[in-house]
Amino acid sequence: MLEYENQMFLEVLQDDGLVITAKGLGLETVFINILKVYLDPGNLVIVLGTLDYDEQYFIDKLKAMNVPMLPKIVTAQNTSNEREIMYLEGGVLFISGRILVVDLLKNRVPLNLVTGILVYRAHGILNNYQEAFALRLYRQNNKKGFIKAFTNSALAFMMGFTQVERVMKALFVKELYLWPRFHTVVSSSLSKHKPEVIELHAKLTHKMLLIQTALLDIMNFIVKELKRLNKYLDLDELSVENAIAKKFHKQLQSQLDPIWHQLGSSTKQLVADLKLLGYFLGQLTQENSVAFYAMINRLRTVEYAMKGSGWLILDAVDDLFVHAKSRVYNNKNELSPEPCPKWTALSEILGEIRLEINKKKNNSESAKKVLIIVYDGRTVVQLKNYLTMGAGQYLLYEAIRRLKKNEPVKPSSSTDKGKVLENKGNSENQEIEEDLNHDSYVLTFSQKPLEEPKESERKNDPEENCKNYFEECSLIENYDTSSLSNFEDPIIVIQYVKKGGDPLALQRILYESTPGFVIMYGADISSIRQLEVYQNNNPSILLKIFFLIYGGSVEEQGYLTSLRREKEAFEKLIHTKATMVVPTDQDGKMEGSATIEEETVEQSSRKGGLGGNSNKIIHKVIVDIREFRSELPALLHKRGIEIEPVTLVIGDYILTPEICVERKSISDLIMSLNSGRLYNQAISMTRHYEKPMLLIEFDQNKSFCLQGNYYVSRDMKSSDVTAKLQLLTLHFPKLKIVWSPSPTATSQLFEELKQGKGQPDGQVAAQIGLEEDTDDKKIMSEQYNTQIHDLIAKLPGVHSKNLRSILHKGVSLDNISKLTEEELEDLMGNKVNATMLYNALHKKYKPEETSKGPVSKAATKVRTKGLFSSKK
Helix, strand or coil: CCHHHHHHHHHHHHCCEEEEECCCCCHHHHHHHHHHHHCCCCCEEEEECCCHHHHHHHHHHHHHCCCCCCCEEECCCCCHHHHHHHHHHCEEEEECHHHHHHHHHCCCCCHHHCCEEEECCHHHCCCCHHHHHHHHHHHHHCCCCEEEEEECCHHHHHCCCCHHHHHHHHHCCCCEEEECCCCHHHHHHHCCCCCEEEEEEEECCHHHHHHHHHHHHHHHHHHHHHHHHCCCCCCCCCCHHHHCCCCHHHHHHHHHHHHHHHCCHHHHHHHHHHHHHHHHHHHHHHCCHHHHHHHHHCCCCHHHHHHCCCHHHCHHHHHHHHHHHHCCECCCCCECCCCCHHHHHHHHHHHHHHHHHHHCCCCCCHHHEEEEEECCHHHHHHHHHHHHHCHHHHHHHHHHHHCCCCCCCCCCCCCCCCCCCCCCCCHHHHHHHHHHCCCCCCEECCCCCCCCCCHHHHHCCCCHHHHHCHHHHHHHCCCCCCCCCCCCCCEEEEEECCCCCCCCHHHHHHHHHCCCEEEEECCCHHHHHHHHHHHHHCCCCCCEEEEEEEECCHHHHHHHHHHHHHHHHHHHHHHHHHHCCCCCCCCCCCCCCCCCCHHHHHHHHHCCCHHHCCCCCCCEEEEEHHHHHCCHHHHHHHCCCEEEEECCCCCCEECCCCEEEEEEEHHHHHHHHHHCHHHHHHHHHHHHCCEEEEEEECCCCCCCCCCCCCCCCCCCCHHHHHHHHHHHHHHCCCCEEEEECCHHHHHHHHHHHHCCCCCCCHHHHHHCCCCECCCCCCECCCCCCHHHHHHHHCCCCCCHHHHHHHHHHCCCHHHHHHCCHHHHHHHHCCHHHHHHHHHHHHCCCCCCCCCCCHHHHHHHHHHHCCCCCCCC
């Protein structure tokens, strides 16, 4: 380990705490060494917050260190008995928060034997409800074990009020360790072996500059229009400079979510257009000229202009279309695509590398390897095709493939903010959607760079110039893409590092290929620091880095902004660390810690100090195991309610023996209404429980109302949802619908509903709905007439406990009406209930003395008859 990594390791090993490092400083190396320390059967260390590729990377690295005992991965594939054995065997276990919470509540984890818990990606603990719940359960029952948390996302602590204090409180840690890039120890460690860095600024062409200016002018218009239409909204952060940031639209959307239904269609469309233009701005420097023109050209439709927000009529839009086309066609309207400036710079860099390799004798294998790092999946394919075909051939291929009669792009509906483009079988739209949400992958030259255009694409090509050049493109079929004709000496590997994706992808490729040359085809602070660490860990490799970026472009501005924001985040954290007050019992290790018992104390104060009574009833709620994906079980536990996880057939939460709750989010509600599943669930709940409830829970970050089309899909309006809910209540009068604005409000509601009520039985709740006959052990699935079932369930004295017995042993409705009161008592098992049912079937009630009139007489006729009259 490097000097700062070793110091970081010793600090967190000695004392529990939260470690926050800058991106790319090798936090995973420290974490691996922490794992190595506790890899012993005498320890039981649980690791939370890791993803699949993290776990595999850690195991591979530990295997390379020849560690005798490797960590184990606990998944849902392991049975409960297998998991109990794994806990007892000790070592390090990677486990999800949901599985751990269920095992903790089921007492499968020997908490007294747990050495400690390691939390990876700790910045997300406030949103990872299961992990926070697991830590709370662990600390309640284990006061000696450690909790160590790690994260490299300082920016995550910039959002929200007192974010770092809240995270530390949820983690039960008191110490905060900060390791920014400008830390003295970090700077001195990485300066011992500096890689040679050559920064190259590719210049945007004149036409690209004009397009960039036009896009910025249009975005400026949209920003002003948004502020004009929404004068009472706090949109101070909304500016063109901020709008070009990659994640700004997400921040803007989260700000508008609570009032989205109150915004006009014009505002919604402007927000969608701002995101679309920001995407185009990024594609200007990432895509080739033909692809960019094809993308822009699809907006030139009457339909888009009619539904758009009005920016298509600006003069800047004409400039945008004209200059985008001029990059593809010359003044004579002949096909003459403009190559990307970075391509030329890349060729020059590779040529320089080849000369340098040829000058040196006895080059090692790593000294011949060139790693090209890109941050866009489509750029990988673009570079491979350029390097194998050359700029002219590749752009010609792109023109034949893309410049065809495509179905025009339609604007994003004002009611569907999530999608910028609508796909109607258009392959280009699919590419844009994939690029907005692309997955990480690695491409090398062993893969085929491109495919021959289909015959249908050739015939539908509207550009005459493309047809004229088509014959020349036939040589693509026989083009050898398995080797590089121009650059034979370097071994070139192209690595796609997805921003926000697998952060260990670059680490893997660096230590697998050990390149001597790296070309950064873009800008990313994390990658730069990983290369610094790689050089210091391998001082024998004379690493040479070519940093290629468009000077004076949005790309460069975005890189500088990311540096500034991370520095500001660490400065804020340093100030917070110096001023924040941490309670002495925040780690939860003291008996009766206020941190853990805060909810109980708060409830006691509300009840006048009576909460500490030793005779206090411990409330219990039966929770379906699938519900542990949500925050609600953890919130119920914080209120002092005992949680029992059970696999329920009917309902999600059983509050009392009579109250069954089916919880639905808005998206679940819509899907259940469309599929009819909610109707079947309502039937089951009303048959087996006296007080069935449908809980409709809203997102606490969004509006608490079902208005407009914001929450629903295009093929279903909010009025349809309301109508179906009305039908549901008419069909099931016993079913109560409960609306909740957030999980916190739901937990409070559940607590109030349980006051003065009995506690549910988990074993009984698990059996309800299984339809099992205890006499002959046969499954009785829907063997009763639905109408008779519902009728009997509504009779006086009949409830969920005796309904099954009546339906099974009562033979028929006619037979039940002939039974004596004593026989009904034997059938129902309760004298009071039998008397109520017997009187309902046989006793005649005299009419009440009411005002005379036709209505009164009609009512008298009905009341005079018994419920089952022998007269036909």
